[in-house]
Amino acid sequence: MDKPVVAITIGKAYYGRMFNKNSWEALKGFAHIIEHEGQFEATKQDLLALLPKADAVITGWDVAPLDNDVIAAAPRLKAMAHMGGSIARYTSDALWDRDILVFSTASVLGQGVAETTLGMIITGMKRIPTLVHQVRSGKWRDENSIAWPPREIHGKTVGIVAASNVGRHLIRMLQVFSVNILVYDPFLKPEDAAALGVNSVSMEELAKRSDIITLHAPSKPETRHILSRELMQLMKDDALIVNTARGVLIDEIALIEELEKGRFYAFLDVTDPEPPPVDSPLRRLENVAVVPHIAGCIHDCSQLSELAVENLRRFFASEPLQNRITREMLDRIS
Numbered sequence: 025m026d027k028p029v030v031a032i033t034i035g036k037a038y039y040g041r042m043f044n045k046n047s048w049e050a051l052k053g054f055a056h057i058i059e060h061e062g063q064f065e066a067t068k069q070d071l072l073a074l075l076p077k078a079d080a081v082i083t084g085w086d087v088a089p090l091d092n093d094v095i096a097a098a099p100r101l102k103a104m105a106h107m108g109g110s111i112a113r114y115t116s117d118a119l120w121d122r123d124i125l126v127f128s129t130a131s132v133l134g135q136g137v138a139e140t141t142l143g144m145i146i147t148g149m150k151r152i153p154t155l156v157h158q159v160r161s162g163k164w165r166d167e168n169s170i171a172w173p174p175r176e177i178h179g180k181t182v183g184i185v186a187a188s189n190v191g192r193h194l195i196r197m198l199q200v201f202s203v204n205i206l207v208y209d210p211f212l213k214p215e216d217a218a219a220l221g222v223n224s225v226s227m228e229e230l231a232k233r234s235d236i237i238t239l240h241a242p243s244k245p246e247t248r249h250i251l252s253r254e255l256m257q258l259m260k261d262d263a264l265i266v267n268t269a270r271g272v273l274i275d276e277i278a279l280i281e282e283l284e285k286g287r288f289y290a291f292l293d294v295t296d297p298e299p300p301p302v303d304s305p306l307r308r309l310e311n312v313a314v315v316p317h318i319a320g321c322i323h324d325c326s327q328l329s330e331l332a333v334e335n336l337r338r339f340f341a342s343e344p345l346q347n348r349i350t351r352e353m354l355d356r357i358s
Contacts, residue, residue, distance in 0.1 A: 044326035105332035127335035134189030153313035183234030186241035242358030253278035271296030
């Protein structure tokens, strides 16, 4: 029996970052590989030229969407495996109407983001970025001489916005700490909250009660500024905000106003816009640390290709499927 044809569209420049020997050998074991030969991500014209011969496609960040024209030009296409988190913008009505199966590697990507988030929670509560600068200026740990004394997470309440892939990974990692976990997620069922060991609450209650608020919702119209000016005004003084999701989830103008008052501390992997303007207060305020969108994998993303390849192997071997995305899920993912 002929092997299925799998098209790789991410661009040659990213192979070293995205693939490893294991994923490459696994793919060659069950598929005939065709490749977008350009150095960078496939454009729509590249997809129109490549996908007519493909039974499946591996996509990644910034590859052109599989829009209606691309799907019409790819009569053999049966499956798409996406190496990345957000997936909706790479699909189209034509793709879903054709019942092309879509697989995501968001679960693996989410693990890394959750690990970074936990690091930011600990580092942010200890105020390490600020204290590094204060030590360089000659100060030490005497709380009378430092502006942002360190705090512990023991006994604190952590408010998680969205029980997404990242949110659920973080919940599991937080179980080893003595913390109380609140979750706001309109899609979280009571039985799922009980299984996760968390308390499902409103955004208002989360804002009022949390010592730490960490955001993990998708970027959608209904989640824009989900942490609003009004909610920030309800927050505890000396609280910590961590955002490793999307900058638009926070009303940044209101955030800056509250930070300038010295009310709480923030650790941001994402901003709105990104990067922040060179004169943004986010770049100079002592009670905020901004890093350049590094929570997900940066140097070695080969776990994404391992999962993408395994998803396609299962599909073509008629084995039980994992990591599948359906059209009905798009209202709660990005």
